[in-house]
Amino acid sequence: MTAARTISFTLNGLPVTADVKPHHNLVELLQNQFSLTGARETCGQGLCGCCTVIVNGKAVSGCLYLASFVEGAEVVTVESLDTPQKLHPVQEAFVETSAFQCGYCTPGFVLMTTQLLEQHPDPDDDQIKHYLTGNLCRCATYPQVIEAVKLAARKRKAG
Numbered sequence: 001m002t003a004a005r006t007i008s009f010t011l012n013g014l015p016v017t018a019d020v021k022p023h024h025n026l027v028e029l030l031q032n033q034f035s036l037t038g039a040r041e042t043c044g045q046g047l048c049g050c051c052t053v054i055v056n057g058k059a060v061s062g063c064l065y066l067a068s069f070v071e072g073a074e075v076v077t078v079e080s081l082d083t084p085q086k087l088h089p090v091q092e093a094f095v096e097t098s099a100f101q102c103g104y105c106t107p108g109f110v111l112m113t114t115q116l117l118e119q120h121p122d123p124d125d126d127q128i129k130h131y132l133t134g135n136l137c138r139c140a141t142y143p144q145v146i147e148a149v150k151l152a153a154r155k156r157k158a159g
């Protein structure tokens, strides 16, 4: 049996350590050792975006990203966005536009939208579709997602 090794990294702004085995992926690490369930493994093939996590400022598929690779990295999950008192403006926008049905894909869309708005503060439809092309919604809420992104952009601009 392969031995686990201890890694250190920053998780949602806090320094943490974890024991990982070579075959563990990032979703397993977040769920099993930190009870963070926003990133979900669905397709397991890098195709659906449900497992999106930000590592060193870049979105990665947590299902394909080996846990040991986050040694020394800055890892950000969807759980970092809101507080018990207040949703993040992107989350508010998704709620206000009803941009989900079952909600399974929503954490991935929300996290990617925060990244999108960093790069394109006032995105048009094509930019939104292009940026979110790696996120799939089985409930087909895409029109509402586009509205949610535009509303989130307006909220962001308004401060």
Ligand code: FES
Pocket (backbone or CB within 6 Å): 040, 041, 042, 043, 044, 045, 046, 047, 048, 049, 050, 051, 052, 061, 062, 063, 064
């Ligand atoms: S579960 Fe990782 S991309 Fe689908």
Ligand code: FES
Pocket (backbone or CB within 6 Å): 099, 100, 101, 102, 103, 104, 105, 106, 136, 137, 138, 139, 140, 141
């Ligand atoms: S809301 Fe159900 S998969 Fe997107």
